[in-house]
Amino acid sequence: MTNPSLALQRAAFVLPDGRTLFSAIDLELDQRRTALIGRNGVGKSVLAQLLCGRLEPTAGRCRRNGRVHYLAQQIVPPAEATVAQVAGVAPVLAALARIEAGSTAAADFDRVGEHWDMRQRLEAVLREHDLGHLAAEQPAHSLSGGELTRVALAGAWLSEADFLVLDEPSNHLDRAQRELLQRRLREWPRGLLLVSHDRELLRTMQRIVELSAAGLHDYGGGYDFHVARRAGERGQAAQELARARLERRRGEAELREQRERQQRRQSRGQREGRQANQAPILLGLQKQRSEQSAGRLDQQQTARREALAAQVSAAAQRVEPEQDIVVFAPAAAAAAAPRRAAVLDQVILPYGLAAGRPLDLVIAGGQRIGLTGANGSGKSTLLKVLCAALAPPGGQCALHVPVAYLGQRLELLDAQQALLPQLLALQARANEAELRSRLALLGLDSAAVACPAGQLSGGERLKAALACALYRDQPAGLLLLDEPSNHLDLSSLQALEQMLRQYHGALVVVSHDAAFLAQLGLDTRLEIGAAGWCVRPWSDESAAGEGTAL
CATH class of the missing domain: 3.40.50.300 (P-loop containing nucleotide triphosphate hydrolases)
Incomplete structure (x- = not known):
């Protein structure tokens, strides 16, 4: 064609x-x-x-x-x-x-x-x-x-x-x-x-x-060019808004001074007219002229105020407001971590590279594990076993704390139901106003929480599923997160990183985003490979392939 x-x-x-x-x-x-x-x-x-x-x-x-x-x-x-x-x-x-x-x-x-x-x-x-x-x-x-x-x-x-x-x-x-x-x-x-x-x-x-x-802006260059240009535009827009506000303050001061001068002239003219013992008809004409002059001044000042306000409004529209995203850690973060969160005894996964290879693992309270391996190696399968969503064909998984699981496919969400009722069902003692406030801080406004979850954007759905995992009556002592950074914009990702750093329960996270994982303070790497399971300290990157075989 x-x-x-x-x-x-x-x-x-x-x-x-x-x-x-x-x-x-x-x-x-x-x-x-x-x-x-x-x-x-x-x-x-x-x-x-x-x-x-x-x-x-x-x-x-x-x-x-x-x-x-x-x-x-x-x-x-x-x-x-x-x-x-x-x-x-x-x-x-x-x-x-x-x-x-x-x-x-x-x-x-x-x-x-x-x-x-x-x-x-x-x-x-x-x-x-x-x-x-x-x-x-x-x-x-x-x-x-x-x-x-x-x-x-x-x-x-x-x-x-x-x-x-x-x-x-x-x-x-x-x-x-x-x-x-x-x-x-x-x-x-x-x-x-x-x-x-x-x-x-x-x-x-x-x-x-x-x-x-504000619409669609074509930057015409690559990403680094965009970042530099965007930063310059934001700085310039903020400066223009500051100048417009300063000009409005100065203009308001000039208008007040102009009004006060006119009022002084009117008072002086009325006083001089009474002192000169002018005829009532002359005093009436003088009053009429004064009122007409005051009316013209009112119209001029109203027009000036509207022009100044329009300048500020136009400048403000060019400044995109920064939306602070806040994610609250589960209440378990404030409690003393138990000695053990979960124990896997000879667990065998039904799928993945490690299928058929038994896994013995103790997840301590407060332990922070990065679960790594190639696509299809069985990482998601292990998380489903840990949250009891999937029964292993062999071995046992014992959980000692409440578990919250956020899967890749956001299984926590009912796509046909609005988010707020789903959260209220998870929090029998919840305060609806507080829940709405928390969702707003996640970047989910009143319209978003009231529409069916399936109509939200990918990033909004992930935030909604995250809220369902975190904001519930029974706080999680073990968080299982499967690719939680997918779909999130940068500000939301940074808020999630900050929350996970503050969370003191046990954490097992799957992600291929190296920059995201580096922000979480992980202490253990659990890796799935063709040779089976391997565990080693998270920071020991040089020891890839080495460590304790499980």
């Missing part, structure tokens, strides 16, 4: 509850690698879905000329889905199978087109993503979150689309796969829109556009 194009023209989107998410958005994608950034809940994923046709704008239009391939933020395939369906190549493979079985239907040949080698190409790209063990017909429900993301990315590279729209594609990926993603994005030869908070990934982009309450 010649001259493919993808653009939003004066696009607006109104949420089901009537709130306007954004309006009058103009964005045209070209061959530059473009990243869309912005705070949680501002509408980035909605904008991405408008571009790919998953949603329609409330006003304005999307001009789409060419093929667009979309990778969603949350990969949740239907229960019966296969690897080929997640990769988006199932229709081509099915048509190939029918042709090989003797079909001469024109529709099958049209479906295959030039892709007679699709099966081989799928196998090759799966091997590149360390998924060579997967078959196209394999059920998708057996895959981990990282494996699902890699299969979906394999489908993106196979799509040969004119434009890729990728929403948080680095979520759930381990270090090796993140590096592969960065290389693949650099090599992509056509249009690309990346929605992400991943700073390493953003640095591979050529153009940054930021969505905020």
